[in-house]
Amino acid sequence: MTTSEFRYAANPADAKTYDTQKLRDEFLIEPVFREDEIKLTYSMYDRYIVGGAMPVKKDLVLETIPYLKSEHFLDRREMGVINVGATGTVTVDGVAYTLDKKEALYISKESKEVIFSASGEGQPLFYINSAPAHQKFQTKKIGKNEAEVIHLGDNKSANKRILNKLIVNSIVETCQLQMGLTELVEGNIWNTMPAHTHERRMEAYFYFDLDEGHSVCHFMGQPQETRHIFMQNHQAVLSPEWSIHSGAGTSNYSFIWGMAGENLDYGDMDVCPPNEMR
Numbered sequence: 001m002t003t004s005e006f007r008y009a010a011n012p013a014d015a016k017t018y019d020t021q022k023l024r025d026e027f028l029i030e031p032v033f034r035e036d037e038i039k040l041t042y043s044m045y046d047r048y049i050v051g052g053a054m055p056v057k058k059d060l061v062l063e064t065i066p067y068l069k070s071e072h073f074l075d076r077r078e079m080g081v082i083n084v085g086a087t088g089t090v091t092v093d094g095v096a097y098t099l100d101k102k103e104a105l106y107i108s109k110e111s112k113e114v115i116f117s118a119s120g121e122g123q124p125l126f127y128i129n130s131a132p133a134h135q136k137f138q139t140k141k142i143g144k145n146e147a148e149v150i151h152l153g154d155n156k157s158a159n160k161r162i163l164n165k166l167i168v169n170s171i172v173e174t175c176q177l178q179m180g181l182t183e184l185v186e187g188n189i190w191n192t193m194p195a196h197t198h199e200r201r202m203e204a205y206f207y208f209d210l211d212e213g214h215s216v217c218h219f220m221g222q223p224q225e226t227r228h229i230f231m232q233n234h235q236a237v238l239s240p241e242w243s244i245h246s247g248a249g250t251s252n253y254s255f256i257w258g259m260a261g262e263n264l265d266y267g268d269m270d271v272c273p274p275n276e277m278r
């Protein structure tokens with residue numbers, strides 16, 4: 001079963017008046033995974049879709065959703081999938097791709113049949129992002145050893161982390177989509193600090209591998225008007241183009257970033273010096 005919900009985009013002048021519950025209703029996506037469901041959130045930030053597929057007792061077939069008004073989900077879209085659970089399979093038009101934990105699959109526009117399956121040994125959790133696409137590229141698996149790895153931060157600033165670029169244009173051709181995952185080294189808690197914005201692209205973060213009982217305080221908002229959302233394991237958050245996206249955990253964790261918009265330039269960021277933020 002494929003289910004979906006819809007989110008409008010917010011003006012930052014309005015968003016700064018939101019209370020805790022309103023912030024959570026507009027930006028937080030939880031749960032991302034529901035048993036035997038492909039659960040999707042269609043946002044008006046660059047028409048980006050965020051969701052999860054959790055096949056438990058049966059294979060899950062990706063169905064089109066009402067907001068698309070297309071026969072197949074991917075008629076005018078591309079999709080990125082990253083597995084954050086046990087090994088599983090994604091079958092695209094009859095070709096099976098086995099994804100271990102932290103491996104990614106780019107699925108091209110015009111793919112007709114996409115099926116998510118468990119392999120029988122543990123529970124795969126397929127995190128999904130999708131953006132509108134104007135051109136058909138090749139469906140491609142990106143294994144962890146094909147990632148472009150960057151080491152960022154240091155222990156002194158509690159932000160030492162390993163950034164793995166997976167679905168980026170140096171590795172796979174895409175129209176808009178970029179995805180990757182960042183792992184905080186044990187003892188480090190800050191992600192994306194110094195923070196940044198990129199008005200040319202929206203972004204979504206998904207937190208995982210956060211130990212039971214811990215939480216990530218996710219920061220959003222314009223750099224001089226920040227707000228926070230406490231997030232738990234396996235939750236996602238939308239980051240509008242005007243917003244920073246950064247977090248501090250009560251322990252270390254990993255997260256998936258995904259984005260779409262005006263360009264494919266990962267480094268196009270407007271950095272906010274920490275001592276100038278409010």
Ligand SMILES: O=C(O)C(=O)C[C@H](O)C(=O)CO
Pocket residue numbers: 152161163181182191192193198203245257259266269
């Ligand atoms: O650890 C980080 O820093 C990130 O992972 C940053 C994201 O990749 C990002 O925000 C890209 O725009």
Ligand SMILES: [Zn+2]
Pocket residue numbers: 196197198203245269
């Ligand atoms: Zn960013």
